[in-house]
Amino acid sequence: MKTKQISNLAVLRFLSLGLALMLATGVRAQATEKQRVRLSANYTKVMNGPVYLDLQATARIDNSNVDVAGIELEVYYERDGEEMALGTVNTNESGKAHFEMESLKAIKPDSTGLYTLGAAFGGNDAFRAASRTVSFRDAAISAKLETRDSVSYVNATLSDAAADSLIADALIRVQVVRLFRPLRISEEFLSTDSDGAISVEVPTDIPGKDGLLQLQVVIADNDDYGTVIAALDAPIGTPFVEDTTYFERTLWGPRGRTPLFIVLFTGVLIVGSWGVIVYLIRNLFKIAKNKP
Amino acid sequence: MSRFEQLIQDLGPRKFSLKGKLWMALLIVISVAGIAAYVDQLIRGQEVTNMRDYVLWGFYISNFVFFVATSFVAAIVVAVLRLTNNEWRRPFVRLAEIVAVACIIMAGITIMIDMARPDRILNLFVHARLQSPITWDVIIIPTFMAVSILLLYFPMLPDLAILRDHYRDKHPRLSKIYGIFALKWQWTKQQLRLQQKSIQIVVLLIIPLGLILESIDAYLFSTTYRVGWDSSNFAPYFISGAMVSGLGTLVALVYVVRKNKKLENYITDYHFEKIGRLLVLALMIYIYFNINEYLVPLFTSKEAESEHLNTLLVGDYAVPFWLVTIGGLVLPALLLLFKRLRKPRPMFYISLLVVLGSYWKRYLIVTPTLLHPYLPIQGVPESWRHYFPSLHEWAITGATLAMALLIITLLVRYVPVISIDRLAEEEGLEEAKHKEAAA
Structure with missing residues (x-):
């Protein structure tokens, strides 16, 4: 019984050693294998x-x-x-x-x-x-802004430059450049008509610096044409009204706009303290010059 | 030996004993090690510290706050004791003045150490925004430093003149140095009048300046919108905390000087009993402010504040927090209520507890708050979520403490720690020159 136990143990040890060797070799082989x-x-x-x-x-x-x-x-x-x-x-x-x-x-x-x-x-x-x-x-987008009855539209035409033909039924979108991601103003799945054209109304309530909007007409990741972007500057947005206290005298303003009470209080303290310090140093000189 | 000679011998400069020399050597070694670490910090930048994007104020700032607090209180103690003309003030005022000067100098140096680019220090003035408490700090520290030096210097003039005269024959060189600092002091009526008037002005000036200094120190924290700092209670909380650290430091220093200079006849149990009462009062007030500072937010706190409080009360910082609160505040306050513990030796040990507690209290004010910003800590290495000072920070901070002690040791070595002039006058000694001047 005991001999059998010893024999089992020996086999187990041998297998463990073999496994360890295989693993070690495998790891090394893996380490040298190049990645794709x-x-x-x-x-x-x-x-x-x-x-x-x-x-x-x-x-x-x-x-x-x-x-x-x-x-x-x-x-x-x-x-x-x-x-x-x-x-x-x-x-x-x-x-x-x-x-x-x-x-x-x-x-x-x-x-x-x-x-x-x-x-x-x-x-x-x-x-x-x-x-x-x-x-x-090579695709081309020609885009322009038109105003009809006080309503602004982006009109664009998509064409194949090499074949000199218009591209119909291509997914296209019109968007406004914003800080984090563009704001889409066209419907979600807008396609060009048989003349390769689209017309999208631009809302009048989109804010922009000085009322200027950066519009884009885009075909994105098209199987035949890749991504093509046509940019258009349009002065038809609502101008920003900057609500800022930057030019007022505030605690958080630039140093040139320090509130007057701080300027006065600090000034009085500095002049007052250092005035007294200078007076005291003057007293030291007077002490040094005084003779019995 | 006449009584006057005795006074000079007891209170005047005395050469360092072997213990004193070893003490000096130790302080110099620590200072040099710190300077070397600082040079390395200058070369490699603050990368050598463990301060990162979140904990951007660490050991240096808590050290700075400790120095400011101690300096402020030392100066205030002098001013109040001088103004109230307490008879027991004498052994404390000169040492307190020395502590005030040493600590405010080191506070100024410490804040420069915390700057990553000290070569840009002029920018603090050139581009100063008067709305910023940092600018107020830049203004108040040199102002307080100048007034502290004057507070030490004016009352010392007669003593410097006594030493000048005393060493005229024995040590002409030493006499000459004392003579330079004594400003030809001859106890003339005019000199005495100018000196008394100046002391009165300095004492009156340093109280509001001290309060402004310590309040600005508190505003540096409380004007930032952060958990644990955003408190209108912070300035009085800082002032009361400063009273504790300043008085604790003073008691410990007075004890050490008394023992080493054998001044038991000048600084008696009576003096310790008196300052012990003041210390216990300061501790009680600070405990009261601590209760306000932690108890009210415990009821009203939002999630971020609760998290911060939990870190202090039961979390990562619970052990130091309770050690500081119980060991550095409550226990000393309770012990000092017993008269027999308001004796020099027990008070010395108690004051050490107080000083250690006060020092780590500053660390607990600065660090845990920075680890709990309102916006979550994201996308940074795990090590940035914790803070413990690096070896450089320990070495440099140790050096600033050593340098403060070095200034104190040198001043105590060369300057009478109790005014010989005032003692001679009070004892009616023939050598006292005030009478002659009055006549």
Whole structure:
């Protein structure tokens, strides 16, 4: 019985040792295994402004998504199976990178008018190489403000620049730029009509500095055209009435606006105290000069 | 030896004994270590402290508050005792004046230590906002410092002249130094008149200045909208707390000086009995303010305040809080009610409890509040949610305390701790010069 117990113990020890070795080897193997980087790319065009690519690098580590910071991404465009380099960007602490070009003139589409932009990571000790491309056609939004019967409207037309045709049934929205996120003023699912056009009434009660509103007409994350933004300044908002005590003499105002009672009280105290101190020091001099 | 000579021998400068030298060496070592730590803090920035975004006032500020409180009370005690002309005041006034000067100097230095960029100190004046209690503090501290020095200096003039004359033949160099500070004092009518008038003015001036100083110190806290500080009670609460720390420090110092200079005949049990009563009164008043400060919020507090109170009463800071409250306040007050404990030695130990309690009380006022902001602490490392002083903070704060003690020790070494001139006059000694001047 005792011999059997000893034998079982020996087997158990052997198995434990084996398991420990396997685990140790596994851990080491895992430590040296390179992780896969996932890249995402979003193309945006601002009418009469730049076009840019927003890139995001993440990796799946220990069952959670981790931002991959500080890696270099090479940005290029493809044409007829050939890759042409445009430049490089590095991801920031959040794994994000932003690549901007003055306009689409810097790159060329293929024969069908399709542009392809890409970003590639060459790999390093920790991560394997990865790349991502995004293809889009060049769309244009022409937007203008019109006033009819004292009501303001944003009228916009969406067109395909390469095909020189209007784009119908595309989801589009009209919004006002605000501090934290834009304020949508168009209905939720607004589409362009058969002429690629929309018309949206602008409410008159939206506040803006000096009554100026920054309107935007946007097609967002469109499968064919990416994101296109047309900006429009419209002096049709309600001007802010600034309710501030900044220019009054308050306890919380700038130093030039100190309440007078504090200036007077502090002044009297300073002059009074230091006046007496000077008088006392003068007494010390008089004591020193006095002769019997 | 004449009685006058005896007085000079007893109260005048005396060389350091071996114990005194060791004491000085210890203070110098602590000061040098603190200076080295401060230089490192200057080079590396306040990263070396454990103060972060939330606890942005820590050990330095509680140390500063302690110095201000002690200086204020020492000066007030002098002023009140001089104005009321209490006969038992004599052994305390000079030492209190010394404590006031040492502590206000170190308070000024401590607040500069707390600044991350002391090279920008001029900005405090150039860009001062008179609405800010910080600016009031910047104004009042140098003012109080100047008046405290004058409060020490004016009454000391005749004693410096006595020492100048005494050492004329024995130690001409020492005599010359005393002579410089004695300002050619000759007990002339005019000099005495100017001196008495100046003392009267300084004494009258330092009381409102002291109250302003301590109140501003309280406003630094109470004008910020924070749990535990946002109290209209804070200035009197600070003033009563200062009475406790200042009197405790004074009692401890008087005992040490009495023992080391063998002044039992000058500072008697009677004097301790009198100041003991004053201390017990101060303790009682402070206990009363503490009850107000914690009991009322306990009933009325909102959630954030309740959390802060819980931290103090039963939470992370419960042990120091109750040690300070019971050990540093209630117990000393109860003990000092017994006459036989208002004797020098028991009072010394009790006053040590009081001083330690007062010191940590400041820490408890400053730190727990900062750890309980109204908006939740989010997105910061776990270590920022707690605070305990770093080694640099301990070293630098230790050095400021050592420097204060160094100033006190040096002044006690070279300056009569009780006025020889006044004693000689009161005892009607031939050498007293006041009579000649009056004649």
